[in-house]
Amino acid sequence: MSAEPSIARGRGRPRSEPARQAILAAATELMLARGLSAVSMDAIADRAGVSKATIYRWWPTKETLALDALYEQLTELSAEPPDTGTLRGDLSALLGGWTDRVRGRPYGRVIGALVTEAATDTTFGDLYRERFVEPRRAQIRQVFARAVARGEIGVATDSEAAIDLLYGALYHRLLHGHAPLTRQFVDYVVDVVAAGLGA
Amino acid sequence: MSAEPSIARGRGRPRSEPARQAILAAATELMLARGLSAVSMDAIADRAGVSKATIYRWWPTKETLALDALYEQLTELSAEPPDTGTLRGDLSALLGGWTDRVRGRPYGRVIGALVTEAATDTTFGDLYRERFVEPRRAQIRQVFARAVARGEIGVATDSEAAIDLLYGALYHRLLHGHAPLTRQFVDYVVDVVAAGLGA
Numbered sequence: 281m282s283a284e285p286s287i288a289r290g291r292g293r294p295r296s297e298p299a300r301q302a303i304l305a306a307a308t309e310l311m312l313a314r315g316l317s318a319v320s321m322d323a324i325a326d327r328a329g330v331s332k333a334t335i336y337r338w339w340p341t342k343e344t345l346a347l348d349a350l351y352e353q354l355t356e357l358s359a360e361p362p363d364t365g366t367l368r369g370d371l372s373a374l375l376g377g378w379t380d381r382v383r384g385r386p387y388g389r390v391i392g393a394l395v396t397e398a399a400t401d402t403t404f405g406d407l408y409r410e411r412f413v414e415p416r417r418a419q420i421r422q423v424f425a426r427a428v429a430r431g432e433i434g435v436a437t438d439s440e441a442a443i444d445l446l447y448g449a450l451y452h453r454l455l456h457g458h459a460p461l462t463r464q465f466v467d468y469v470v471d472v473v474a475a476g477l478g479a
Numbered sequence: 480m481s482a483e484p485s486i487a488r489g490r491g492r493p494r495s496e497p498a499r500q501a502i503l504a505a506a507t508e509l510m511l512a513r514g515l516s517a518v519s520m521d522a523i524a525d526r527a528g529v530s531k532a533t534i535y536r537w538w539p540t541k542e543t544l545a546l547d548a549l550y551e552q553l554t555e556l557s558a559e560p561p562d563t564g565t566l567r568g569d570l571s572a573l574l575g576g577w578t579d580r581v582r583g584r585p586y587g588r589v590i591g592a593l594v595t596e597a598a599t600d601t602t603f604g605d606l607y608r609e610r611f612v613e614p615r616r617a618q619i620r621q622v623f624a625r626a627v628a629r630g631e632i633g634v635a636t637d638s639e640a641a642i643d644l645l646y647g648a649l650y651h652r653l654l655h656g657h658a659p660l661t662r663q664f665v666d667y668v669v670d671v672v673a674a675g676l677g678a
Contacts, residue, residue, distance in 0.1 A: 315599045317516070389598030395654045396595055399588030400514045409657050417657075440658060441667045444648045449640070452647030455594045455654070458608050458616075459639060468640045476675030 302328040303335055307349040312385050316346055316393035343397045343404055346390065347411050354381050361419045367427035367479045371470040374419060375446060376463050383461045388454045395455075417443050432479040445473050501527040502534055506548040511584050515545055515592035542596045542603055545589065546610050553580050560618045566626035566678045570669040573618060574645060575662050582660045587653045594654075616642050631678040644672050 306327035310319045321342055325332040339345035362373040382388075398408035417440075424439045449469045453461040505526035509518045520541055524531040538544040561572040581587075597607035616639075623638045648668045652660040 315595070317595075386598065389595050392591055392595035392598055396514070396516075396588050396591035399585065399591055399654070399656060405656060409655065413655055413657055438667055441648070441664060442671065444651045444658070444664075445644055445668060445671060448647035448649070448651030449643045450647070451651055451654075452643045455598070455650075456608065456612055457598060457604060458612055459643070465640060465643075468637055469644060472641065472644060472672060472675035474675075475677075476671035476673075478674075 299330050299334065303330060304349045304352050307345050308353055311346055311390045315389050343394065346394060347408060351411055361423050367432045368470055368474045370423040372467055374423060375450060375466050379450060379461055379463065379466050382454060388457060392455050427479060433477045437477055442473060442477060498529050498533065502529060503548045503551055506544050507552055510545055510589045514588045542593065545593060546607060550610055560622050566631045567669055567673045569622040571666055573622060574649060574665050574669065578649060578660055578662060578665050581653060587656060591654050626678060632676045636676055641672060641676060
């Protein structure tokens with residue numbers, strides 16, 4: 281889904297792209313079915329039809345593999361963020377697309393496990409933020425910059441805090457599961473935040 | 480800190496309140512120091528100076544004990560939500576107080592572990608939402624109801640989605656750790672949401 285390099289690419293191009301894809305697919309399916317803690321590298325190797333050594337050549341830990349697998353599943357970074365002509369339209373398209381991808385499958389518990397690991401292991405935390413959090417924040421920064429250029433919102437807008445409001449609300453429903461994460465909810469969130477920012 | 484019954488009370492009043500407090504304190508300290516997954520019931524029993532059987536008499540699993548321990552640490556439900564006369568003032572006092580309690584100690588990873596467990600185990604998920612999520616949402620519902628009564632916001636306000644915006648933003652920084660969870664951030668979040676709701 282993405283042309284971005286995987287975490288592993290820094291250590292040399294994988295010999296076999298099909299094997300890499302098979303590993304990522306196996307990791308995704310097993311994580312979603314069982315949760316990260318219940319999945320072993322052995323099980324992923326079995327399902328992908330590769331040796332465990334092959335996996336470890338590309339990913340040092342289960343958590344880094346999980347990060348790459350989710351990244352491929354949830355990110356469409358090859359595309360520019362949609363330009364609909366309004367802040368509300370851009371945010372609705374971007375966040376609605378993400379919501380469509382995560383809802384309906386149990387991503388909440390896998391992301392919850394990664395959040396826990398990120399808070400426990402500083403090195404993994406840096407990787408998590410760099411790979412999983414930052415790329416999506418960067419897209420919204422672009423959307424806000426366009427809205428500033430169009431005069432929809434002020435130049436003094438605190439984009440970072442506004443991004444936390446937007447993704448925070450979505451993650452809250454995804455992780456806590458107290459209410460459904462729907463397109464209607466996304467549009468309400470977008471509307472309140474855009475109005476709150478003066479758009 | 481709270482006069483609310485613990486999860487365990489349903490099965491009869493604990494024989495020893497000091498022992499219960501010692502167990503909760505030991506669980507809190509160990510979870511914050513090591514993260515939930517690295518803490519065993521043995522270690523908690525050792526630190527609290529009780530037998531493991533005593534702990535299991537009150538809490539069936541480590542996760543339910545963690546929930547009670549966090550509940551005692553983070554909740555002040557005996558008090559009514561502060562009434563400052565404005566929606567912004569009430570939200571700032573309520574969310575600022577919560578923020579003061581969670582920041583500065585590594586609650587993020589403990590809460591992250593509970594979120595993961597809640598998404599994995601339906602029974603625990605129900606307990607987590609009932610014990611940990613709902614009481615704080617109920618407080619904010621009261622604050623919104625007051626703001627509606629004062630005419631600050633419309634009667635059609637979607638309080639549930641607005642609560643997700645508020646707590647979602649705070650949890651996002653707490654769990655993801657990409658930026659600090661400060662009183663200044665809380666007030667910005669409150670201001671954007673209040674303005675977005677028309678207050």
